[in-house]
Amino acid sequence: MKILKKLSVASCVILFILLQIWSTYITFKFPYTGISLESPQPGEWVVSKLEPNSTNSDIRIGDRMIAVDGKPTDQVASVKSWHLVGKASTLVIERSGETVTIDMRASDPTIFEIISLIEESVCLFMCILLLVKENRSPSARLLAFSFLSATMIFMSLGASTRGETLGKLLIASSMMVLPIVFLHFLVVFFKEKGEMDLPKRHFKYMYAIALIAFLARSMYFFPSMAFVYRFDGAFTMGFFSIVISLNIILLAKLFVRIRKVRSPLTAIIKSVFYSLLISFLPIICLSFLPLLIIGEWILDPIYTSGLVLIFPISFSYLIASDQLYDIGLVVRRIIFSCLIAILPVILFTGAVVVVFHWELSSKQIIFIFAGSLLLVSTMLYAAEYWTTILEPYLFPRKYVLKSALKKISKNLGSISSFRDLKDIILVDIVNTLQVRGAAIVFRHTNDFEIIAEGEVDTADIQHIVNTSAMRENPYYTFIDMNCNEEYTSYLIVTRKKTNTRIPKEELQWLQLITSYLEVGMENVYLIRKLTGRLQQMVTHMPQEELLWLRKVMFELQEEERVRIATDLHDTTMQDLFFLKRRLTSLSEKPTLGQDDREQLNNMNNFVDMINASLRQSCFELNPHLLKEVGLKQTLKMYVEKESYGTPFELSFRAEHIADIEGKDLSTKRHIFRIVQELLNNAKKHSQASNVSFHMWEEEQFFFISYRDDGVGFQVKEEVAVEIADSGMGLSYMRSRVLHVGGRFELETQVGEGTHIFITIPIEEVLSA
Incomplete structure (x- = not known):
């Protein structure tokens, strides 16, 4: 079956190519x-x-x-x-x-042949585009076949006018099929997009009429039966006009039916209705009907037929670019582009008429005006698209600034402490602007806090901020940010590495970044302020209440983690399981092509990757193996799993820890969370080459030793006002260690790595 289908397609393509060669030869070999x-x-x-x-x-x-x-x-x-x-x-x-x-x-070939060739090329291109990109959509396939019908019309037009029997048969038959396929397309399209069931029974009669007419035209090959041709022209044009009228009536009825419903489909029907009128009314009213009634057309069909392409080309563009439900906006843009283009086109056409007035007929002037209007309107409509595509080459600096703005605005959402401002924001500002350095200054009533990146003299900045000549400094650019009763903040940027000042365009970009940054900084400041107050409250809280508060907080955290892990397992992972089964059954169908089977297998593998990632996330949220295999084996498996994705060498050693294994599940879960947080901090901040964990028991104590050879950090005493604090991770670990009655010791210096030593009394460990 598959081979037969391929042979049929190949035969049709070969036949089309042969017809194209034949019609082109006839058209350009013999003059009209x-x-x-x-x-x-x-x-x-x-x-x-x-x-x-x-x-x-x-x-x-x-x-x-x-x-x-x-x-x-x-x-x-x-x-x-x-x-x-x-x-x-x-x-x-x-x-x-x-x-x-x-x-x-x-x-020589006339404009008649050239226009026909252009229209045929456009139709064939749109047909191939739809079949390649939207092959799985029935409506898109029907629209492609309508383009194919139009291609056959323009292809056989030259041969038909030169008296070729096959050309006349093809053009008349294609003209009858074209409006039927259009109408069929509209019915299927509105079924796909709006779940609207429209009658389809009449199509079999229409296609039957077209087939009977095709068979009747076979008599063209017998000169004695040529009288059929005298009636065929009127019949073909009449049938074309009637079926196009059915298209218009269908759209009008649909619009009346849902005109009061606020739906994207209403705008689609309205726009399709108007575009159909613009496309087909000229050829019917100015060419076909005058020829049927008075025997002469008002305007040659070669010109009015060009408007027929407006409807299918616009629809193909909207389908291929996924803008179908924005059709109202697209139509408004087209109208606006035409209005802008009218004045220069009128001036251009007038200049051509003045220069060549003795050579131009009225039809040629109309053609120049219409063609120029179409060309200029298309260029104006596509200006935004091409500007976006060519922006990296036409406006490279603007493109770099825009890309950096997107990156920084996205990263602002991940800021949770002032320490992140340097790693996430200042580094990008320095690299994008190519300046020597940048800093964020927080000026409190009696204190300064400075976050700097690059070549920045913090003492000099502090001195300048204290003076009134801050704005006149030739080396730094100062931009005000947050200003309230508690603090004032500034963004300070040095000169560029070329020793020039920041240009106006980059300064505007910097001010835009500052407006984004102000909101994030205010939120981070409030978080730090509330955290400081909470810490002060905790220091004055009685021991019994403090233990109770910690226990409640940890229980709530674990309950929420278990709930999320359960939801992921019972919903998302189950959906992925059924999706995998469905993809597998589809890939095993014998009628499926090799390319489609490979795509389905790749999708299946991707589902497996997602499933594995979710399974790991569920385990981290709810380490159920603690109950099944114990603390040592669970930690060993977890560390081994993480070692594949860490940028450093990770080692884990656990000696005899039988006593801690005998404790309740809650205690072991606390220890797992401590190790988990240590490893997360190492991945985020340590920049280490080697990280090690060592666990052992000795004299009724359980010990955890963590070491890394990373960048370390400066530990400050005043947690509430520190700017580069150790982060919520260390506070989180301290709280867990204290909760189980242990001791947390930290040894670190900038550039000398970090050592954390945790001691937990086994006999006196508190049960959660």
């Missing part, structure tokens, strides 16, 4: 004569009509056609079948008793 003949008496043929797009102006109405390419006129197939001169290299005519031979081979 545009000569219609009539036979006032048997054996005599007289020129009765000349199309305005013909390539030769030596023919006149009333000329008697004697021979075409050396053959008597009544023996030429196109004359016998269609009463027109089709493919011709030379013509012999009689005019005023004189015989004239006209060479048609010197004629």
Whole structure:
């Protein structure tokens, strides 16, 4: 079945290519004569009509056609079948008793052929684009087939006008299929996007009519049955107009039905309705209906047919760019672009008319105006898109600043202490602006706090801030930030590394960063302030209440962790399990292609990765193995698992710890959390090459020794006012150690690593 499908597709592609080669050869090998003949008496043929797009102006109405390419006129197939001169290299005519031979081979391709070729290329490109990008959408496939029908029309147009039977059969059949496929597309589209069930029964009758008409046109190949052609033109144009009217009626009914409902679909229906009118009314009202009623069109279909492309191209663009539900906004942008383009296009068209007024006809002027308006409007509409795409090359500095702004604004959400300001914000500011250094200054009533990055003299900054000449300093740029009763803050930036001052564009960017930073800093300051008050309250709290408070806090934390872990296991992980089973069953279908099977297998592997990550998160939230295999084995497995993702060498050693293993689950959970927090801090802040854990028991005490050779930090005494504090992690660990009656010792210096020594009395350990 799969091989048969591939063979069918390949056969269709080959057939299309052959038709394209054939039609292109006919179109450019033979000029378009545009000569219609009539036979006032048997054996005599007289020129009765000349199309305005013909390539030769030596023919006149009333000329008697004697021979075409050396053959008597009544023996030429196109004359016998269609009463027109089709493919011709030379013509012999009689005019005023004189015989004239006209060479048609010197004629160049007209604008008629060029426009047809452009329209065919556009339709074919949109068809391929939809089939490649949106192949799984039934509505997109139908829209692609409508483009294919339009491609066939423009492709066979040249051959049809030259009297080729196959060309006339293809163009008439494609014109009947095109509006049917359009209507089918709309029905399926509104079912996909709005769950609207519209009647489909009539499609089988429409397609049947198109098929019967196609079979009837096979009589074109028999000159004796050529009379069918005389009625076919009117029938085809009438059928096209009727089915397009059904499209318009369908959209009008849908709009009336849901016009009072506030839904994105309402805007889609309204915009589709108007675009359909703009696309098809000109060709129906200015070309088809005048030809049916008075025998002459007001405007050549080659021009009005170009408007037909507006509707499908706009829809294809909206589907392919995922902007379908923004169609109202897109339409407003198009109208606004056209309004802006009208004035320069009028001036341009007027200048062309003034310069070439003796060579231009009214149709050519209209074409220049419409083409220029379309081109300028498209450029204006796409200006934002191309500016965004080319911004790294056209405005490289602006692009760098915008990217840095996105990164810094995203990182602001992860700031939890003033220490993070240096690592997350100041480093990016210094690197982006290419300055020597930057600092954030907090000025309290009787104190200064300075966070600096790069080459910054903190003593000099403190002195300058204390003076009134802060704004006039030639080396630093000062930007005010938070200002309240308790403190004032400033962002200070040095000169650039090229020893120049910060330019205006970068200064505006810096002020924008400052506006974001103010909010984050105020929140962090409030957190630190509340934390300090909480610590003061704890220091004055009786021992019994303090123990009770710690116990309640830890119990609430563990309960919440267990709840989250349970929810993840019972909902998300179960959904992933069923998703994996579904993907596996799909990948095992024998009719599935190799590429699709590989994609499904890759998706399956990705689901496994997500599942493994969630399983690890559940374990960290709720270390259930403590109850099953004990503290030592759980910690060993946890550390081994983490060692694969850490940037340092991680070692874990646990000697005989039988006594602590005999304690309750709550105590072992506290110890697991302490090790977990130590490891998390090491990954975030230590910048170490080696990290080690050592656990042992001795003389009724349980010991934990943590060491790293990282950057260390400066421990300050005043926790409430420190700016580069040890973080919530150390406070968290201290609280847990105190809760189990232990002692927490910290040894660290800047650049000398960190050593944490924890002692827990086994016999006196408190039960949570």
